[in-house]
Amino acid sequence: MPPRLQVLRTATSFLCPPKSTAITPLLAPFLLPAQQLRAASILSSLSDTKGAYHKKIRRGRGPASGKGKTAGRGQKGQHAHGKVPAGFNGGQTKEEITNPPRGRNKFNPFKVEMSPINLDKIQSWIDQGRLDPSKPITMKELNDSRCLHGVKKDGVKLLARNAEALTTPINIIVSRASAEAISKIESLGGTVTTRFYSPESIRRILCGKTHPTISLQSPPSLIALSLPTLSAKKTPPPELSSALTALTSAEAAQEAKDTAVASVMSQVLQRYQFRLPDATSRKDIEYYRDPAHRGYLSHLVKEGESPSLFFKMPRTVVPGGVKRKGDVKKKATKASAENKLW
Amino acid sequence: MRSAIQQFNRLSISQDAAPRSISSPFIRTLTTTTSPRASLTTTADTVIPPPSDPLQPIGPQSVLATIHAFPSLEPLRFEQYPASHLYLPTRRDILHRAVIYEGDKTRLGTASTKWRDEVHGSTKKIRPQKGTGHARLGDKKSPMLRGGGVAFGPKPRDFSTKLPRKVYDLAWRTALSYRFRKGELTIIDGAMTIPYPSVSYVEDMFNAHGWGNKDGRSLLVTLGKKGRRDFREVMEKLGNFGRMETWDEVDVKDLLEMGRVVIERDALKNILLSHQSDLTNSIWVKGLVSANKQEL
Structure with missing residues (x-):
């Protein structure tokens, strides 16, 4: 039986047509029909989401069930009566052997899977107050603010969809970035840094067990950028603030910078359970050494060096330069040959 | 323009949080009705002051809850609770799963x-x-x-079924949030005690506050049993007025069953602390208030 209150409510809606006069709000409490105010518990209206449950198919329970007589197994034979090994093809070579998955559906362990993030979405999140542009934006911030719903195994790639939407300068640290996105962010006065993340480290970063940017090979500029994330307090601890001044000032001595980096690393190790790994494969190192990618290892590339670890730069010709070692040896053998009798 | 819309949105959050006045809802549904009595006595006033700079990041949201004296229910002060604890959306599916889980678990x-x-x-x-x-x-x-x-x-x-702990903990806070949103969560400062074990005294108190049988009964949640023995005995006699439980005796279904929940501040704190596994990485519950150390 439906609840009586439902009937009452529909009846009252017919009896008292809503009139919006100026006096109605004042009289509202008295105009309300004297309906019985029962405490209705929410318990009676709880239900799981539709589709969360599937009713189990009850096989062999009579013709009305639709799965009655043969219970969906067809007529006669081994399949109707018992079990047939999975993939068994009557003794013929199995389907998965003769016709294995190819192309897109095939499992590819070398596939690079990254979560794309676009500039317009970042701006929208900043406008909604869900991302803080004054702090560096990493995958942790993006995931925590639900700008990204989880990060795929190889990290985040920054893309430039609706690049003109971005108006706020941001400091963003991602796995990869498109050239257009880099140029747009830098034209606004922000910075892009790409750095290496391993699949395991991404999982740890998202659950707060690893710092999102600071690793052993992080350049001092990146460390200085991400120092504010290390302390939640408004006034950072003295060792952090001194490290920040040492890292940011241009004229600070190399030793001071090194000690600052060491102190920051010790802070990171105290606070986080795991260290953030650095790139180890040649492909990754070369990507992050490239200044065009704004890679975090690009400061290691010396003047005249290329990011590639494999191809050497062409030798610069020195006019009248040093003679080769081989030439000297050749000449010596030639001279000794001339002095020989036989 | 954008900032103006944003401000407006934020204001609407706080309006939602405030208990509805008697005159405002013209058509009421059963479950979303705030009983006028509840809105008068149990204030779930939540006023989030609008930020001065509209582009400031929102950050963690919080709501203000009133702490009351007992038994006068005089409002003493506001206390801030994270929105993830007391202002969650009412997920009926989550509550359903928790209630079914508890029902299965308690089947003998x-x-x-x-x-x-x-x-x-x-x-x-x-x-x-x-x-x-x-x-x-x-x-x-x-x-x-x-x-x-x-x-x-x-x-x-x-007969017990399984439910991920994070889902169950979310259900706990969703149940409390549901009560809070409807103005049916009264937070009491200190311990709920009565001076002498008198049934008529408690009856009168319940009638005065609109907590009794005709107002849908009340669940009283305390931190411990110490000092509340008289009250508990009286409540056992007054079963049609409500029930008194300690914080570790209640479950999600209890929180949803009756007309309102009257809870001691420390009991609420313990419940919230022990049901936030989906918010923290730690599996250890720290900072629980011990019932033995509470001053009565």
Whole structure:
């Protein structure tokens, strides 16, 4: 039986047509029909989401069930009566052997899977107050603010969809970035840094067990950028603030910078359970050494060096330069040959 | 323009949080109705001051809850609670899963019968197979015979189902948030005690606050039993007015059952602390208020 209150409510809606006069709000409490105010518990209206449950198919329970007589197994034979090994093809070579998955559906362990993030979405999140542009934006911030719903195994790639939407300068640290996105962010006065993340480290970063940017090979500029994330307090601890001044000032001595980096690393190790790994494969190192990618290892590339670890730069010709070692040896053998009798 | 819209949105959050006045809802549904009594006595006032700079990041949201004195219900002060604790959206599916989980868990499953092999007796054939003019029978423990075993009768079993702890904890806070949003969560400062064990005293108090039977009964949640023995005894007699439980005795269904929840501040703190596994990485619950150390 439906609840009586439902009937009452529909009846009252017919009896008292809503009139919006100026006096109605004042009289509202008295105009309300004297309906019985029962405490209705929410318990009676709880239900799981539709589709969360599937009713189990009850096989062999009579013709009305639709799965009655043969219970969906067809007529006669081994399949109707018992079990047939999975993939068994009557003794013929199995389907998965003769016709294995190819192309897109095939499992590819070398596939690079990254979560794309676009500039317009970042701006929208900043406008909604869900991302803080004054702090560096990493995958942790993006995931925590639900700008990204989880990060795929190889990290985040920054893309430039609706690049003109971005108006706020941001400091963003991602796995990869498109050239257009880099140029747009830098034209606004922000910075892009790409750095290496391993699949395991991404999982740890998202659950707060690893710092999102600071690793052993992080350049001092990146460390200085991400120092504010290390302390939640408004006034950072003295060792952090001194490290920040040492890292940011241009004229600070190399030793001071090194000690600052060491102190920051010790802070990171105290606070986080795991260290953030650095790139180890040649492909990754070369990507992050490239200044065009704004890679975090690009400061290691010396003047005249290329990011590639494999191809050497062409030798610069020195006019009248040093003679080769081989030439000297050749000449010596030639001279000794001339002095020989036989 | 954008900032103006944003401001407006934020204001609407705080408006939603405030208890609705008596005159505003013209058409009411059963479950979303705030009873006028509840809105007068149990204030769930939540006023989020609009930020001065509209582009400031929102950060963690919080709501203000009123802390009341007992038994006068005089509002003493506001206290801030994270929105993830007391202002969650009402997810009926999550609540449903939690209630079903608790129901399954509390099923005893002790029904037990004896099958034919467990019944005491001989397995001797009770009459010849042929020639008697009667039905064929084997031993006297056959389920067909009186005094025989039960064919496939119930055996003790475990009905409990599983629910991820994070979902269950979310359900706890969703239940509390649901109460808070409706103005049906009254937070009490200190301990709920009565001066002497008098049924009429408690009856009068419940009637004065609109907590009694005709207002849907009330669940009183305390930190411990110490010092509340009188009150508990009276509440056992006044079962049609409500129930008194300690914070570790209640479950999600209890929180949703009655007309309102009256809870001690420390009990609420303990419940929230022990049901936030989906918010923290730590599996250890720290900072619980001990019932023995509470001042009465």
